[in-house]
Structures are given as C-alpha cells and as structure tokens.
Amino acid sequence: MTKKQLADKVCDILNDEYGTNLRCYLDYDHKKPWQLLVATILSAQCTDERVNIVTKDLFKKYKTLQDIAEADIKEFEKDIFSTGFYHNKAKNIIACAAALLDRYNGEVPSDIDELTSLPGVGRKTANVIRGNVYGIQSIVVDTHVKRVSKLLGLTKEDDPVKVEADLMKILPKDQWIMYNFQVIAHGRKVCISGRPRCSECVLSDVCRGKKR
16 A cells, blocks of 8 residues: 555544544634744644633733734733743743734744744644645644554654655645644544554554554
C-alpha cells in the first residue's frame, strides 16, 4: 500500500468513526475572529478545556481588540496565568492586537504569510484561523496530529512544518480540516500518548506503529 493509498484509507475510517461535521474545540464568538486568534495563542502547551475556562472571563473583560491592545501587561498576565507561559503569551497577545489594529484595521488576515508575521503566531495558529474562520483547507500540526500521523506511517518527520508538508502531499485536500479535528479527537480518546488503546482502535489494521 502506498502512502497515498494509506492516507485515503485512514480518511475513510476516520470519517466513519468521527463523522465530518466537527467543530473547533476552542470557544469564541464567530463574529469576532480575533478571539480565536487569542485563544489559539493561549492554547500553546495548555489544554483547550483550560483555555475555554480562561477565555470565558477574558472576553467579557476585554470586549474588543482595542481593549487588549491597551491592556496593562501585568494585569493581563494575571488574567491568563493558569494557561502557562503567561509572560510571553501576554506580551505576544497584546502586541498582536496592536498589530491587527495598526496593519489590518482590526481584521484578522487570511494570508498565511500575513498571519505568521503577527507576534506569537506560527503556522499552527495561522492554519487554525485559515481553516476555522475562512474555510481554507489547512493542516494544523499539533502534538496529536504529529504523533498519530507518525504512528500511522504517514510521515517520519518530527518538525511540524515538514509533517505539514508530508500530509499535504498525500491527504485529499478536501479532508485537511476534518483530518485535524478527527486526529485530535482520536489522540485524546484512543491513541493516547504513552498508553494507546490499540485493541479499541479503528485504525489498528492499517497502523504501522501499533503495539504488538
């Protein structure tokens, strides 16, 4: 079986198991895309559940981009403390809000290069925005996507950018966004890091890294 055939088979199985009507795990007002940008920056090295708890109050306190851009950094650090790495996250989020206002009149751009030019925004965050806000087919390489994709034999790479490039070559483009959601769900529920439930896994017949 070629990698392309394997990728097609994996997508078929994931579609059957998890469906194709999935939504972003981070909570945000869909009329305010900047909220997803902030939430995704906060999600680095933090669970989505924790981020959703924090942003529930954060977005009530800071209702606009202007509010965040003008925030006192020490106070903002306290507001996001429980997400970890709060010094860098606070600095980047405040700077990102200011950049959006200054460069894009408060609008979140869809272009990958424009997004990654913003403070605190890497390819993962940019692709979350492109996929969820603009419906642009994008592959988000988080820890689950990288780990599960390697186990399946879809990539041998460790660098997220190289993993993204490998997956873009073999996954059907209309599956890119769904693959993100499905593999994250699978990595959390079944293919758990350090303790995979291979006997319960719908991908066990095609997985090249399953426990013997």
